[in-house]
Amino acid sequence: MSIERRTTRQKEAIKAVLEEQDGPLLPDDIHRLAIKVVPSLGIATVYRSLKNLQAEGQVCCVEIPGQAPRYERSDKGHHHHFHCRDCGQVFDLQKCVAGGLKNLAPPGFEVIDHEIILYGTCKACLS
Amino acid sequence: MSIERRTTRQKEAIKAVLEEQDGPLLPDDIHRLAIKVVPSLGIATVYRSLKNLQAEGQVCCVEIPGQAPRYERSDKGHHHHFHCRDCGQVFDLQKCVAGGLKNLAPPGFEVIDHEIILYGTCKACLS
DNA sequence: GATCTATTGATAAAAGGTAATCAGTATCAA
DNA sequence: TTGATACTGATTACCTTTTATCAATAGATC
Numbered sequence: 610m611s612i613e614r615r616t617t618r619q620k621e622a623i624k625a626v627l628e629e630q631d632g633p634l635l636p637d638d639i640h641r642l643a644i645k646v647v648p649s650l651g652i653a654t655v656y657r658s659l660k661n662l663q664a665e666g667q668v669c670c671v672e673i674p675g676q677a678p679r680y681e682r683s684d685k686g687h688h689h690h691f692h693c694r695d696c697g698q699v700f701d702l703q704k705c706v707a708g709g710l711k712n713l714a715p716p717g718f719e720v721i722d723h724e725i726i727l728y729g730t731c732k733a734c735l736s
Numbered sequence: 737m738s739i740e741r742r743t744t745r746q747k748e749a750i751k752a753v754l755e756e757q758d759g760p761l762l763p764d765d766i767h768r769l770a771i772k773v774v775p776s777l778g779i780a781t782v783y784r785s786l787k788n789l790q791a792e793g794q795v796c797c798v799e800i801p802g803q804a805p806r807y808e809r810s811d812k813g814h815h816h817h818f819h820c821r822d823c824g825q826v827f828d829l830q831k832c833v834a835g836g837l838k839n840l841a842p843p844g845f846e847v848i849d850h851e852i853i854l855y856g857t858c859k860a861c862l863s
Numbered sequence: 864g865a866t867c868t869a870t871t872g873a874t875a876a877a878a879g880g881t882a883a884t885c886a887g888t889a890t891c892a893a
Numbered sequence: 894t895t896g897a898t899a900c901t902g903a904t905t906a907c908c909t910t911t912t913a914t915c916a917a918t919a920g921a922t923c
Binding site: 869872886890891 | 899900903904905910911913914916917919920922
């Protein structure tokens, strides 16, 4: 049987941050935002909560090559990401051009999944 | 003025490994392969050589999310990669369907570069 | 061959991110 | 309210990858 869960201000604050955010966030980002609600919040609790939320399927992990894992709500459906090389922020993309991707693989290879990452400058950094 | 370079068995072995390999390799892979030619080769020398080759533009870095950087010759032109979830090996893809990718970004965003990674099972692991 | 010094290999140590520890706190059922 | 215990926060430990250190080795030039 699974462990009894309790509702805490800390977990609620972390979930709220992930809820209202568009793109994926670093554990450190989440900490910095959630600390506004629960000032005593420790980074260890952020890692613990993310691990639990991920196990429960509420949150999923987004990895940009060469960077630490980010986390976002898992109810957003299939999508990809844009990484701004100026501010470092990661944004969600709406559409996915996966059609034709499978043809990229060599003959005899089975494609199960794919990842597309766009790099560039976001709107805010351009202006 | 730049530092005088010397030709060594170690550097030649590392370059040869990168030369005859198709996909990108981990420093550890390179070490394991080059050691067959120069048994005394240390891992530090692999890192040092990769750093130099990269600075000279002969080698470039390939990053798969959540994994250590791999390295490959930089004379292969624009291409992407296939990561086999079974054996962990990374393969080069020939074509690139970049057309239409720019449209994925939100209005006002400038796309400079992109990355496409296919995940699945390679031919060898399927059979 | 002799000399200079770039390079090497073994090792220690750094860096970054994450997990373990543990005493104290707070939740929730009774 | 009380009691059992899940949770927290501070800190330390950890893990993996990469870099620094340094004495010894070995290219390149004369």
